[in-house]
Amino acid sequence: MDVITSAAALRDRLQREPHNVFVPTMGNLHEGHIELIRIAKPRATCTVVSVFVNRLQFGPREDFDRYPRTLEADCARLKEVGVDVVFAPQEREIYPEPQTYVVEPSDLQHILEGAHRPGHFRGVATVVLKLFNLVMPRSAIFGKKDYQQYIVLRDMVRQFALPIEIIPAETVRAPDGLALSSRNNYLSPGERREAPRLYQVLCRARDEVAQGARDFRRIELEAMAELARRDWRLDYVAVRRQSDLQEPGADDRELVVLAAARLGRTRLIDNVEIAA
Ligand code: PAF
Numbered sequence: 001m002d003v004i005t006s007a008a009a010l011r012d013r014l015q016r017e018p019h020n021v022f023v024p025t026m027g028n029l030h031e032g033h034i035e036l037i038r039i040a041k042p043r044a045t046c047t048v049v050s051v052f053v054n055r056l057q058f059g060p061r062e063d064f065d066r067y068p069r070t071l072e073a074d075c076a077r078l079k080e081v082g083v084d085v086v087f088a089p090q091e092r093e094i095y096p097e098p099q100t101y102v103v104e105p106s107d108l109q110h111i112l113e114g115a116h117r118p119g120h121f122r123g124v125a126t127v128v129l130k131l132f133n134l135v136m137p138r139s140a141i142f143g144k145k146d147y148q149q150y151i152v153l154r155d156m157v158r159q160f161a162l163p164i165e166i167i168p169a170e171t172v173r174a175p176d177g178l179a180l181s182s183r184n185n186y187l188s189p190g191e192r193r194e195a196p197r198l199y200q201v202l203c204r205a206r207d208e209v210a211q212g213a214r215d216f217r218r219i220e221l222e223a224m225a226e227l228a229r230r231d232w233r234l235d236y237v238a239v240r241r242q243s244d245l246q247e248p249g250a251d252d253r254e255l256v257v258l259a260a261a262r263l264g265r266t267r268l269i270d271n272v273e274i275a276a
Contacts, residue, residue, distance in 0.1 A: 001079045003086045007094075007134050010087050014135060017046035017084070022137035024128060027051040027088075028068040029077055032172040032180035036141040037081050039169050048135050049078055050087040052094060056102075057123030068182055087135065094130060102126045105152045108245060112258060113148050113269065116235045121152050128153055132164060139165035143172075145179050147258055147271045151245055171270070173199065179270045186266040194230060195268060198259060201226050201237070202272045205257045209239060209274050214250050219257075227261055235260040235267075242273060 004010045014020060021044040023036045040047045051074055058064035071088055078086055103125035108114070114121050132140070142150045154166045172180045177199035178192075187195055201223045208219055216239040223237040240246060242254040258271040 001075070001083055001086060003075055003088060005087075005089055005093065007089065010085070010134055013085060014046070014048070017044075017048075018136075019044050019138045020046040020048050020085075020135065022131070022135045022140040023047070023049045024131050024140065024142075025049060025051055026053045026067065026182070027074050028070050028182040028185070029074045030172075030180045030182065032143055032145065034077065034081055035172045036143060036169050037078070037083060039167065040139075040141050041082060043139055043167075046084045047082070048085045048087060048137065049083050050089075050131055050135070052087075052089055052127070052131075054094075054123060054127040055091065056095075056099060056126055057120050059117055059119065062117070063183070063186075066186075068185055087131075094127065099126060103129050103156060105156065108148070108152055108155070111148075112236060112238060112240075112245060113260065116260065121149070124149055125152060125156050129156065129160075132162060137164055139167055141167045141169055143169050144273075145171040145181065145270065147256060148245060177203075179268075181268065183266055183268065188264065191263045191266065195263060197227065197230060198232075198261060198268055198270050199272070202257050202259055202270055205237065205239065206272045206274045209255060209257070216248065223257075223259070227259075231263075233262040235262070237261075239274075 002013055021040040023040050025033050053067050055064055075086055102122050105121045105125050109121035144150055150168050157164050157166050176196040178196045205219050205223045220237045224234045227234055237259040239255055239257045241248045241252050242256045248255055255274040256271050260269040
């Protein structure tokens with residue numbers, strides 16, 4: 001496995017691998033990331049993983065500084081699972097000058113996560129386009145835990161006609177249902193015990209919709225009230241169309257219920273798809 005830190009060395013190494021598959025990450029890898037790599041590996045002869053905590057996608061009061069950086073352990077795990085190339089650049093390699101050209105996603109960037117994290121998807125789309133330009137992968141894998149991120153990037157690739165297949169991967173969960181996330185490390189033991197409730201509440205909402213309920217607003221409000229009773233601070237619970245994350249009509253069938261809420265200092269997001 002080659003661990004590469006410069007863009008020039010990466011291009012040089014990947015000249016020999018025109019058909020690579022790419023898994024972008026911010027490191028602090030867990031089984032969710034490893035699952036993305038398992039999906040990637042059979043698709044190409046060269047699997048590339050980037051590890052880069054992208055300042056551009058963090059708001060001024062978010063956790064950029066305390067985001068866990070565990071490159072040594074990450075590389076050991078990536079080697080075990082047979083990754084070929086790790087790209088772990090310093091910030092100055094990705095942003096050698098202030099990034100004044102950015103990708104401005106559609107209005108999708110302003111709803112749900114975007115309403116609570118202004119500029120987040122601009123930062124994600126900008127760094128992912130830049131990473132795509134460096135890696136030039138044939139395909140790239142993104143977890144559906146970050147559902148809106150997956151939709152934004154899928155649309156970016158389509159709109160800019162990038163020759164890259166975007167492959168979504170199912171969310172990996174702990175045995176008690178909690179979606180795996182690097183931010184779970186911030187939870188205290190008590191919060192960790194409470195955290196699976198987010199998924200349980202989403203599953204109840206999903207079941208109601210799957211059984212035919214169509215008063216989505218009531219379902220969202222009940223889910224939020226249940227979490228609020230347990231001291232969660234809610235950003236949103238929303239039933240949306242899978243295709244574009246807009247509010248569904250009564251005839252829409254392919255839906256997803258998404259949520260974001262804080263437990264103590266930790267902001268968790270999750271979602272479950274509904275085939276109603
Ligand atoms: O999902 C992530 O870890 C990040 O948003 C990504 C896609 C690596 C961009 O920084």
